[in-house]
Amino acid sequence: MPSHPALPPIVLRSATPADCAHLVLFADMATRRLTSFLWGQMAAPGQSVFEIGRNVIRHAEGHFTHFANWRVAEHEGEVVGALNGYVIPEPSDMAPVVPEVVKPLNELKNMAAGTWYISAAAIYPEHQGRGFGARLLAEGESMARSAGKARMTLMVGSFNPGAHRLYQRCGFTEWARRQFCPFPGSDEGEWILMVRDLERTS
Numbered sequence: 001m002p003s004h005p006a007l008p009p010i011v012l013r014s015a016t017p018a019d020c021a022h023l024v025l026f027a028d029m030a031t032r033r034l035t036s037f038l039w040g041q042m043a044a045p046g047q048s049v050f051e052i053g054r055n056v057i058r059h060a061e062g063h064f065t066h067f068a069n070w071r072v073a074e075h076e077g078e079v080v081g082a083l084n085g086y087v088i089p090e091p092s093d094m095a096p097v098v099p100e101v102v103k104p105l106n107e108l109k110n111m112a113a114g115t116w117y118i119s120a121a122a123i124y125p126e127h128q129g130r131g132f133g134a135r136l137l138a139e140g141e142s143m144a145r146s147a148g149k150a151r152m153t154l155m156v157g158s159f160n161p162g163a164h165r166l167y168q169r170c171g172f173t174e175w176a177r178r179q180f181c182p183f184p185g186s187d188e189g190e191w192i193l194m195v196r197d198l199e200r201t202s
Contacts, residue, residue, distance in 0.1 A: 009075070010075050010080070010132060011073070011074040011075075012071055012072070012073055012136075013071065013072055014068075014071060014072070015067040015070035015071065015072045016067065019070070019072055019079065019082070020067055022072070022082065023057050023065075023067060023070055023072075023082055024050050024053040026081065026084075026120060027053065027057070027065055027084065027120050028050075028053070029122040030084075030119075030120035030121055030122040031120065032157055032160065032186065033186060034183070035053065035065075036049045036050070037186070038101070039052040039056070040052075041099065064084070064086045064119060065084060065119075065120075069085065070083065071083045071139050071143065073132055073135065073139075075127065075132070079124075080123055080124055081121070081122055081123035081127065081132055081136055082120070082121075082122065082136075083118060083120065083139060083140055083143075084120040084121075085116060085117060085118045085140055086117060086119065087147055088109050088112050088113050088114065088115055088117045090113045090114065091110045102181075104179060104180065104181055105155060105178075108155060108175075108176055108178055108191060108193040111175070111193065112153040112175070112193060112195070114151075115149060115152060115195070116144035116149035116152050117153050117154065118152065118153070119155075121136050121137065121154070123136070133163075133166050134166065134169070134170055137166075137167070138170075140152060141198060144198060150197060150198045150200070151195060151197050151198065152172075152196045152198065153175070153194065153196075154167065154194050155191055155194070156191075156192050157180060157187055157189055157190070157192070158177075158180075158191075158192055159187040159188065159189040160187075167194050170196070171196045172195060173194060173196070175193045175194060176192075177191065177192050177193070178190065
């Protein structure tokens, strides 16, 4: 990973229940509103989608977005970003019925089964451009190695060129694409599955 010698100190730590309001925003930022759209399918009339998301992240221990699967980045005592990741399980013959909007993503994730997958990585806008994103990805590498995985994957939209360039600079290459399935207020374009093989350490 690229080094950032002039970067101000950043602290990376495990997320706690107290971080869940931040994690809701980071999850939605990273997925370009897809996550809040899906939460909205679960909401009662008048209920905030972010209330739903906070409850999922705070309480749903078996869900990949549970706070235990996040690392939080702090600078000068302030939360600036976070990363969520997990090992993609092998596809199941009894796969659940899923909304149309996630089918292209699931096709790509099935290709990447067994890899350590960065499902969300986000930095608040006021802290972007300072190298924190690359630091989060370096933390992702450490998490992948701790999980015993030598291959990392992630997804990025063709409509998010800044993130795409960051991932390329950090050693990720394109693996496959699927057409993005639009929803109200969404981007349009393609999902790009990217991969990085980790160098072996002696």
